Amino acid sequence: MSENDQLQQHLDSAIHGAPQTNPDERRRYLGSLRERVLLSITNAELSQPAIQATFESHLPDFKAYHILLNGKNDAATNYLAAITKHQVEFTLVNNETAQTAPEAIGLLVVAKDAINCETVAISAKYPSAAPTPEKPKKEGLFGRLFD
Numbered sequence: 001m002s003e004n005d006q007l008q009q010h011l012d013s014a015i016h017g018a019p020q021t022n023p024d025e026r027r028r029y030l031g032s033l034r035e036r037v038l039l040s041i042t043n044a045e046l047s048q049p050a051i052q053a054t055f056e057s058h059l060p061d062f063k064a065y066h067i068l069l070n071g072k073n074d075a076a077t078n079y080l081a082a083i084t085k086h087q088v089e090f091t092l093v094n095n096e097t098a099q100t101a102p103e104a105i106g107l108l109v110v111a112k113d114a115i116n117c118e119t120v121a122i123s124a125k126y127p128s129a130a131p132t133p134e135k136p137k138k139e140g141l142f143g144r145l146f147d
Contacts, residue, residue, distance in 0.1 A: 030068040030093045030105055035114040038065055041122050044102035046075040054126050055079065055107075059086040066091065068108040072098045079107060 013019065020026065025034055039062075045051045059082055067083055069076045071094035083090050099105070119125050 027097050028105065029097075029110075030070065030108055031095070031097045032068060032108060032110045033114070034120075035116050036110045036112070037108055037120045038062070038111060038115060038117055039107075039109040039122055039125060040105055040120045041107040042102065043070065043073050043075075043100065043104050043106040045122065046070075046073055046079070046106040051122055052078060054122065054128065056082045058126070059083070059088060062086075062088050062109050065089075065109045065111055068093055068105075068110060070098045070104070070106045072100050073106050076106065 022033060026032065028034075029037060029040075039055075039058075041051060041055065063086070065088070067088055067090035069079060069083075069090055069092050071092040076092070080090075
């Protein structure tokens with residue numbers, strides 16, 4: 001590498017910051033990468049008691065992993081007691097990667113290296129945790145006749 005290339009690289013990193021791999025993916029996964037994720041829970045799912053019970057029942061399985069918790073979600077505090085009780089390492093993420101949208105990530109169980117799990121959503125990984133959708137109530141004459 002020539003001296004001019006090194007100088008340009010130094011100037012670029014001073015102006016724009018250190019180059020980062022997959023910045024969009026890191027914003028989505030609370031600063032981590034998708035390839036490291038073992039389990040994910042969305043912000044909307046964090047407040048569901050069935051999801052929380054399923055997560056707590058599987059917490060001993062996560063001792064070798066690290067938990068990233070969205071600090072901008074008020075429901076995240078419900079998980080802190082169980083995580084500390086089982087002595088699993090965790091980090092509260094309060095920076096720009098922590099989003100408050102319902103479909104954004106609220107909790108991640110991540111590994112230090114790539115593990116490439118195909119299914120990471122808690123409702124898909126543990127189907128018993130998924131809430132059963134209620135049937136819409138039929139209305140009108142036919143609704144009353146065939147209900």
